[in-house]
Amino acid sequence: MSRIVVTLGPATQEPAVLEQVVKAGADSFRFPASKASVASLADLASRVAALAAGLGQSPDLLLDLPGAKTRFTNDDQFSLAGLSRVRVHFTPVPSDVHREVPVLGLTGADISGQVEPGDLILIGDGEDALRVEHVAPDHCVTIPLSGGFLGKRRGVALPGKSVPASRLTDQDRAALQTLPGSIFTAVIISFVESADSVREARDIMTASAAGHRVPPVIAKVETRAGAAAAREIAACADAVLLGRGDLLLDSGPLEFFDLCENVRTATADAHCPLIVGTQLLTSLSAGWMPHRSELACVSELLRAGTAALMLADETAAGTAPVRTVELLRELRERYSPRPGPAPLFAARTAAPAGQGA
Template sequence: MSRIVVTLGPATQDPAILEQVVKAGADSFRFPASKASVASLAELAAGVSSVAAGLGRTPDLLLDLPGAKTRFTNDDQFSLKGVSRVLVHFAPVPSDVHRDVPVLGLTGADISGRVDAGDILLVGDGEDALRVERVEPDHCVTIPLTTGFLGKRRGVALPGGSVPASGLTDRDRAALETVPGSVFGAVIISFVESADAVREARAVMAAAADGHAVPPVIAKVETRAGVAAVREIAACADAVLLGRGDLLLDSGPLEFFDLCEAVRTGTAEVGCPLVVGTQLLTSLSDGWLPHRSELAYVSELLRSGTSGLMLADETAAGTAPVRTVELLRDLRERYRGTGEVPPLFPARPAAAPAGGE
C-alpha cells in the first residue's frame, strides 16, 4: 500500500484547503528547504500537524534539504514570453527581473568555467531552457528557448552530468542539527551518491540530539552516480526517494527509464522502502483528466507496491491539489485495495536513539 506524499506550498497552506487534502488521503507532507528557512517550515509543519490531529491523523512530516544545487536568486517570477535575452551572473548577486534584459544571479554549485556559447541551461526540471549566446568572465548572456514563467529560485543545470556533487553542504548540516526533537519526523538529503552522506547526516543529528531520537534519513537518488551506488545507499538509508526531475537533467532522455528501473530493482533487492517523485499528475493543473502517460505510470507504480508516491508542483502550486490527491487515493484503492496504510519506515518503527544506528 503506497503512502501519498504531498509537498506543501502556496496552493495547500490555507487551513481549509489543507484540511481537505488530509481528508482526501495525504499520508505524508514534504517541506522543501530550497526556498524557505527551516524555522519557517517548522511553523508550517506544526500547523499541518495541528490540522491533521483534529482529523485523527498523524502524517509523516518530512524536511527536504536542498544540497548544493545551483539556483537563480530571483524572488519574483516573470514570464519569458517576449523576452529576447536574459543575463545570468555566475555569482549570487541580487536578481532584477524587471529590466528589459532581466538579470539573474546564481547560488549553489558554481558553473562558471563550464559554460560555453551554444550550451543550453535547463531551468527547473527542464520545463524551460536558455541557450548561451556569449560568455564573459563573470556572466553569460542567454536567449530563451521557451516562453514559460520562471518561478522563484528555480534550479539551473547544464544537460548531461553537470548537477552538483554529492555530499552535505554547510547549510544542510546546520539544518540537520535542528531536526532531533523538532516537529519533523524524518529528513530527506539530496544528491546522495554513496552511503557516506547518509552516515554523515545521522552523525550530525546524533551529535546535536541532546537525548532526542535521531530521525530516519531518506536518501534522494537523482544522479547517474547515485543510481550506480543505489544498493549501497539503500542498505544504509531508511528509505530512498527517486528524484526523477534532476535524474532526467543528469541522464538525458535516452538513459532515463533504465536508470529509474535500476533504482526500483535495487531498492527492492535490499528491501528498502522507495518513494517515487515528481511530476506524477501535473496535467491535472491544466486539464480535468490526467495525461494517459501519467495515469499509466502511476497505476503501474501502485500495482507494483511502491512504498510512496510524491506529489510536488501538483500540491505545492497546482490549481487542483485536492482533486489530485483524491485521484491518487482512488487509484491506490483500485490497485492495492483499502485498509490501513503501513508506515513509511517499517524496518525502523521508532527512530534509533541518539548515537545509534
C-alpha cells in the first residue's frame, strides 16, 4: 500500500493540525529547505516525531534540499493583481514588494544570460507568469500576465531555456554533512540528472558519518535530462521522487506524459521505490469535491502500487490539509493492491551504510 507523504508548511505546523494530519493517515513528512534553515526544520521534525510517537506512529522524516533552483528573494507575500510592471534583478538583492513597481531579487541558478524581451517567466508550478518587456545587464522589467498571490520565495522557470540547476550547491553539501545521526530518516536531492549526484551526496554523508547510519538518498527527477537518465538514477538511488511540477515547466505539455512514463518504467525495472508528487489533489483548496481528473490520476497511481504519493501545496499552504489527507487515505484503502503501507526503503537499504543498492 502506498505511503502518504505530507509536505509541512504554514497550513500544517500547528500542533493541533499536525495531530489531525497524522490521525488522518499521513505516514511520511517532507521538510523543504528552500525557505527555512536545516536547523529549524530539524527542530520541527523532532516535534513531529514526538507527536507521532504519542499516537503510536513512526513516520518517515524527509529533508528536501533545494539544489540550485532559481527563486525570488521575497519574504513578504503580495498579489500580482492590478500591477502593471514588476522589476526582477538577476542577483539576490533584497526584495521590496511594497513599491509601486515591486522589486524582486533572484537566488540559485543564474538566468541573466538566458532572458530576452518577449520571454515568459513562470512562477511556482506555472500558476502565474510574467512577460519580459525590457532587459538590462542586471535586471529585467516584466509585465504580469496573471493576478495570482505571490508567496514567499517562489521558484521561477524559463520555458524552453536551458538553466543549469542539476548540481549540489554549497548549502546542500553543508546540510548533507549534518544528516548522519540527525532526526531525518532520508534526504531528497533536487534536479538530479545523473547517478553522479546521488553518489556525491552519499559520499559526503559517509565521510561525516562517524559511525552513524547514512540516510537513504531520494533522487528528485524533474527535468527532461533527468527523465532521460532515469534508469541509471534508479539503479543508484534508494528511491526516486518524480517532481511533476518542475518537469512540466521544463518539458512543456506535449512531452510531459511520455517523460513521466519513462521514469515510472525505469524505477519499476530497477525495483526502485517511486514517489509521485505535485498537484495530486490541489482542487480541494478551491472546492469541496476534487477534480475528476485528479481522482482518476491518483486512483490509477494507487492501483499501480506506487510506493508513495506526496502532497505538496495541498498540505503546506492549502485550505483543507486534513480533509485532503483523509481523502487520499480512503482512496488508498480502496485502490491499493496491498494491505498496509509498506516501508519506503525496505528493499533498498540492505547494503552497508554508504553503499548503493
